[in-house]
Amino acid sequence: MAFNLSIEREGELKAVIARYPVTRSALLPALWLVQDETGFVSDEAVAYVAKTLDLPEADVYGALTFYTMFNRRKLGRHHIQVCTNICCWLRGSEDVLKYLKAKLNIDVGGTTKDGAFTLSTVECLGACGGAPMMMVDLEYYEDLTPVKIDEILKNLK
Amino acid sequence: MDQILTHNFKVMNAARLNAYLGRDGYRSIQKIFGMQPEAVINEVKASGLRGRGGAGFPTGTKWGFVPKNLPLQPVLCINADESEPGTFKDRAIMERDPHLLIEGIIIAAYAIGAHEAFIYIRGEYFRPYLILQAAVAEAYETGFLGNNILNRGFKLDVTIHRGGGAYICGEETGLITSIEGFRGYPRLKPPFPAVKGLYGRPTVVNNVETLAALPYIINEGAAKYASVGTEKSKGSKLMSVAGHVNKPGVYEIPLGMPLITFLNEYAGGVWKNRKLKAVIPGGSSVPVMTAVEARDTLLDYESTAQHGTMLGSGGMIVMDETADMVMALKVLSDFYHHESCGQCTPCREGTGWINKILKRIIDGQGQKDDLEMLLKIADNMVGRTICVLADALAMPVKSFITKFRKEFEDRIKG
Ligand SMILES: Cc1cc2nc3c(=O)[nH]c(=O)nc-3n(C[C@H](O)[C@H](O)[C@H](O)COP(=O)(O)O)c2cc1C
Ligand code: SF4
Ligand code: FES
Numbered sequence: 001m002a003f004n005l006s007i008e009r010e011g012e013l014k015a016v017i018a019r020y021p022v023t024r025s026a027l028l029p030a031l032w033l034v035q036d037e038t039g040f041v042s043d044e045a046v047a048y049v050a051k052t053l054d055l056p057e058a059d060v061y062g063a064l065t066f067y068t069m070f071n072r073r074k075l076g077r078h079h080i081q082v083c084t085n086i087c088c089w090l091r092g093s094e095d096v097l098k099y100l101k102a103k104l105n106i107d108v109g110g111t112t113k114d115g116a117f118t119l120s121t122v123e124c125l126g127a128c129g130g131a132p133m134m135m136v137d138l139e140y141y142e143d144l145t146p147v148k149i150d151e152i153l154k155n156l157k
Numbered sequence: 158m159d160q161i162l163t164h165n166f167k168v169m170n171a172a173r174l175n176a177y178l179g180r181d182g183y184r185s186i187q188k189i190f191g192m193q194p195e196a197v198i199n200e201v202k203a204s205g206l207r208g209r210g211g212a213g214f215p216t217g218t219k220w221g222f223v224p225k226n227l228p229l230q231p232v233l234c235i236n237a238d239e240s241e242p243g244t245f246k247d248r249a250i251m252e253r254d255p256h257l258l259i260e261g262i263i264i265a266a267y268a269i270g271a272h273e274a275f276i277y278i279r280g281e282y283f284r285p286y287l288i289l290q291a292a293v294a295e296a297y298e299t300g301f302l303g304n305n306i307l308n309r310g311f312k313l314d315v316t317i318h319r320g321g322g323a324y325i326c327g328e329e330t331g332l333i334t335s336i337e338g339f340r341g342y343p344r345l346k347p348p349f350p351a352v353k354g355l356y357g358r359p360t361v362v363n364n365v366e367t368l369a370a371l372p373y374i375i376n377e378g379a380a381k382y383a384s385v386g387t388e389k390s391k392g393s394k395l396m397s398v399a400g401h402v403n404k405p406g407v408y409e410i411p412l413g414m415p416l417i418t419f420l421n422e423y424a425g426g427v428w429k430n431r432k433l434k435a436v437i438p439g440g441s442s443v444p445v446m447t448a449v450e451a452r453d454t455l456l457d458y459e460s461t462a463q464h465g466t467m468l469g470s471g472g473m474i475v476m477d478e479t480a481d482m483v484m485a486l487k488v489l490s491d492f493y494h495h496e497s498c499g500q501c502t503p504c505r506e507g508t509g510w511i512n513k514i515l516k517r518i519i520d521g522q523g524q525k526d527d528l529e530m531l532l533k534i535a536d537n538m539v540g541r542t543i544c545v546l547a548d549a550l551a552m553p554v555k556s557f558i559t560k561f562r563k564e565f566e567d568r569i570k571g
Contacts, residue, residue, distance in 0.1 A: 019316045021273075021356055024338035028321050032280075053338075066340040066498075067321025069280045085242045086441055087399040087474055089488050123324065123492050124242035124441075125281050128399035128472070129406045138283035 003044035009033045013052065023053050027063055031070055040071035076111040076118035078156050081135045084121045087128035096132045096144050097121065103149070116157055158385050161373045161393045162366065163409040165254040172288050174295040177256040183301055185260060185375035189267050190309040197268040201371065203379035205391030210236050210327075210364030211440065211470045213458045222351035223269045223359045231359040233271040234336070234350075235262060235368060237278040237285075238320060238327035242441035242492060244472030246395035247365035249407040251278070251285040254369070255292035261368030263301065263313060264375060269361050272312045277332050280320045290317055324496040328544045329362040330354075331498070342498055343544035366395050386412035390457035394471050398424040401431070401477035412457040419456055420475065431477040435561070439469025441489055442549030444556035465556070482561040483568045486553060487515040493550035504547035507538040511554055523569035528558055 005013060013033055017026045030053060034045045041064055050057040064070050071079075080100065084093050097108070100119055104112050111118045127133045130142025141152050165171035165180055177183070189197050202217030223231050235258070239247045250258055262274050278286050293315050296302040304312050318336055325331045326341035333355045335341035354360025370392060374382045383391045390412040396419065399405045403425030410419055416438065420426065427433050433448040438456070444466040446454065454464045461468045476485065494512040499505045511534055514527050535551040542548075558565055 019314070022337065025318075025336055027338035028319060028335070031321065032319055055338075059339075062340055063321070063338075067280070067323050069322035084488070085492055086485060086488050087243055087405075089485075090400045090474070090476065090480065123495060124240065126239050126245040126248050126279070128243055128245055128474075129397060131399055131405070135281060138281075140284070 001044060003034075003042060003048040005033060005037055005048075009037055017053075024055060026053055027055070027060070028067070031060075031064065031067070035070055040074050077116050078136055079118050079120065081120045081122035081125075083123070083125050083127070083131070083133050083135075085124035085128075087124070088131040088133060091131040092144075093132040096134065096149070099146055099149060103153070117153070158393065158411045159373070159377075160409060161382070161385070162250065162257070162369050162395055163254075163407075165257065166249070171254050172252070172256070172292060174256060174292070174299060177254070181376075182256055183260055185372045186263055186301065186307060188375055189264055190307065190311065194268050194270060197264065197375070200379045201268070201374060204370075204374045204382040205379075205386075205389075206367065206370055206374065206382070207390070207458065208364055209366035209370075209394065209471070210362075211241065211442075211467075213468065216363065216367055219351060219363075220265070220269050220361060222349065223361060224352060227359060229358040230273070231269050231271045231361065232355045233262065233266045233269065233274040234329075234332060234355060234360055234362045235274060235276040236327060236329065236332060236362055236364045237276055237282070237289075238324075238332060239282070239365070239470075240279055240324040240327050241470050241472055242489070243399055243437065243474040244397055244440045244470040245399075246397040246407050246471060248282060248285050249395065249397075250365055250369050251282070251289050255289045256296070257369050257372060258289070258365055259292060259296050259301065259315065261371040262315060263306065264371040265361065265363060265368055266313050267311060269359075271361070272314065274313060274315045275336055275355070276315065276317045277326065277336060278317060278319055279326075280322050286317065286319060293317065323498075324492075325498045325544070325546060328546065331544065332362060333360060340498070342500055343546075345543050387455070387457050387459070389459050390468075394456065394468070396423070396456065396471045396473055398473040398475065400473075400475040401428050401480065402426065402475045403428050410456060413460070414456050416451050416454045416456055419473075420451075424473075424475070427475065427477050429477070431479065433475070434478045434480050435476040435482065437466075437474040437476075437553075439467050440472040441474065441492070442552065443467040443469045444552045445560060446556075447560050482557055482564045483515070483518060486557040487512075487519050489553050490515050490550060493546065497546060501542040501547065503538045504542045507534050507547060508550055510534050511550060518565070518568055525569070527569060528562070528565055532558060 016029045030049045046060045050060045132144045133142040170176040198220050206216045207213040326335045328343045330344040331341040350360040397407045408423045436451045437445050490512040494508040497504050497508045535554040538547040538551040
């Protein structure tokens with residue numbers, strides 16, 4: 001099935017393209033709009049972006065695999081990403097990860113059976129002052145404790 | 158010392174234009190329009206301001222490299238990629254005082270003759286992005302940005318460009334290729350961006366904090382800014398501090414403050430009444446210091462260099478006596494291995510091998526010559542690559558192993 005952005009996002013993409021001297025510069029913004037729309041970037045979406053920006057599909061795939069925030073497959077409704085870099089590690093990210101794995105009964109990379117959560121690890125998110133921390137979708141949650149994690153997940157479901 | 162970068166941090170709604178204007182915001186813009194661009198550059202040179210993105214290069218001098226009277230129009234890129242582990246100070250500026258950044262951007266653009274500015278913000282900074290976007294929109298509405306700023310004939314468009322999750326796009330040429338719509342591969346220098354950068358045009362890349370210092374320099378004068386700090390490291394610096402301290406966070410200090418004073422009086426000291434074991438003073442890429450070395454180090458470019466490390470981005474990582482240095486280095490190597498863009502063999506292979514050997518040591522499979530091997534690989538990575546990401550792992554490897562060798566040896570012996 002051919003991919004299309006909503007009318008609103010398509011308008012946004014046109015406006016974005018106009019802000020750059022070179023159309024190709026709209027590649028990352030276009031991928032963001034696609035991911036906002038469907039939660040991941042499908043092969044059909046790649047074809048759409050390539051056509052809209054007049055780029056070879058291979059270039060779009062090249063960027064997709066380079067930038068880690070773009071998903072190539074559908075994830076759970078919420079994407080939990082636990083920072084495991086140095087400052088978070090120093091303040092207990094290993095325990096956070098262990099707690100989440102047990103609570104959700106999945107491993108890193110897995111999705112819960114009900115499709116609610118996908119669990120990943122991630123590099124430093126620039127919130128080291130609130131370590132240990134995680135990002136759920138695009139929201140930061142800092143100074144994590146088991147009680148806090150329970151509460152966050154309850155409010156998300 | 159005046160709060161040069163943080164004077165609005167505790168003000169309600171400081172991110173909104175009204176509150177900012179009420180605090181004397183955008184005052185410097187009227188002033189620069191009465192100056193020649195060259196005079197603005199000279200003022201910034203006289204202030205002694207150095208780049209706060211990590212390298213500490215003098216800002217006015219960098220601006221001076223932009224060739225004059227080229228047919229190609231210069232561009233300003235704002236580095237808001239902030240992905241160096243331990244560093245979270247630019248986020249504080251963007252969230253708490255975004256108009257201060259925009260004011261700084263106008264000053265820099267005017268000085269170098271740029272009419273387009275691109276803010277490259279890391280993709281994960283979605284909240285800061287929304288705040289910044291709202292501030293940019295306000296600035297357009299009130300005529301601080303756009304075709305004819307304050308009716309003084311200067312045009313400037315600011316576009317915010319969200320990254321997609323790649324540390325290497327913080328390196329200035331990686332940032333440029335990324336905005337151009339490619340994988341964020343760094344490019345060989347020379348040519349330097351100031352001569353040939355974004356779209357082949359002269360390009361200045363400046364860090365968020367660097368630009369945020371400009372309004373003060375213009376308003377209060379270079380001499381007043383330069384009166385803060387030391388002989389060679391002038392002005393103030395935003396430090397972010399994390400790890401084993403009581404009060405992690407972002408603090409503004411005059412350059413030259415003793416590290417220990419900062420640690421105890423700002424960061425609240427080492428947590429849990431434990432002893433200090435090690436400090437990484439300027440983001441994860443700089444050499445680690447022992448507690449003894451930290452004792453008489455000052456937080457400025459020269460003193461950190463004399464002690465074999467760097468002020469870097471000002472992202473301080475503190476480790477107490479219980480910290481496992483082998484594991485800490487393994488965690489860092491995970492990061493650099495993951496983030497190597499793969500263009501240069503010594504970096505791609507080196508980060509991979511270092512990571513593999515450290516994992517094996519952690520797993521109890523370490524071998525007798527592993528430490529020598531790690532040091533040798535690190536040596537072979539330095540100065541032989543397109544960008545310095547390779548050095549950014551080599552330096553921690555060398556400093557961790559040299560300074561905490563016994564821990565590594567014990568782990569290998571098992
Ligand atoms: C691997 C690597 C990552 C970097 N990441 C950043 C970054 O996230 N933010 C930044 O301002 N500078 C970063 N830099 C430094 C930039 O290349 C550049 O020196 C800086 O943006 C210049 O701005 P300044 O002169 O205002 O400091 C990085 C450098 C390297 C080698
Ligand atoms: S040093 Fe590493 S990160 Fe830098 S360009 Fe080479 S391979 Fe890429
Ligand atoms: S180390 Fe986790 S946010 Fe920086």
